[in-house]
Amino acid sequence: MKIIKKASLLALAIFSFSCFALENKTLKVGLEASFGPFDFRENGSSEVIGFDVDIINAIAKEQGFKVQIANMPFDALLPSVLTEQVDVAISAYSITEERAQIVKLEPYYDSGLGVLVRSDLLKDIHSSYDLQGRTICARSGSTGSYFAENIKNSKTKNYLTEIETFIAIDKGECDAIIIDKPVLEFYHVRNHDDKTAILNDKLTFEQYGIVTSKNKTEISDSIAEGLKKIRKNGVYDKIYRKWFDGSKK
Structure with a gap:
């Protein structure tokens, strides 16, 4: 019993040290x-805003560290964490095995x-099954792109950003877009678009994850602890209501 108790205290001490190690950094x-x-x-502002930005800043406030935002292509996020060019990545990054x-x-x-489809095709496209043989837009390197590429006889057009996919469907360059449903x-809602429609299908269940290096346990432990705190104290729910309608998902 004493050995177990000592081991537990040691683990707690290591965890506490890893969290405090980031203070003022x-x-x-x-x-x-x-x-x-x-x-x-x-509207052309240089300031980056959004749910992810508020979440990481709330975690930073709880854990005592500061945040420096680095905007980069989506495909560069994971390599940048692995090469330690950034300490953390948070950008609606889907968790996969x-x-x-x-x-x-x-x-x-x-x-x-x-799935977002052109309104003039709604008579023919009622679900993801009807996307067979269609041209589909997606963001390069995303789970949406992977899903689209596995639809039988379909053609996938990959773009660097979601905005480019929306421009493409407006121009008639594709029949549908597959990306994250909240986006x-x-x-x-923001564009009051009557040229496109969202299908009721939710193709997958995914979780977004905050990305850190497996070699930087002091960072990943602090992120986990800070996230736990803002869920418990109501800050997470407040941020969620700011950016999304309805109850927390």
């Missing part, structure tokens, strides 16, 4: 600022893929 946080409502710029093998992913948001809803 600045962590470089990578994201892609074209993914509203998670990470984006408003492959990604979890090489980085630490702390779950912070439940999501899933959705589709955000785009649709």
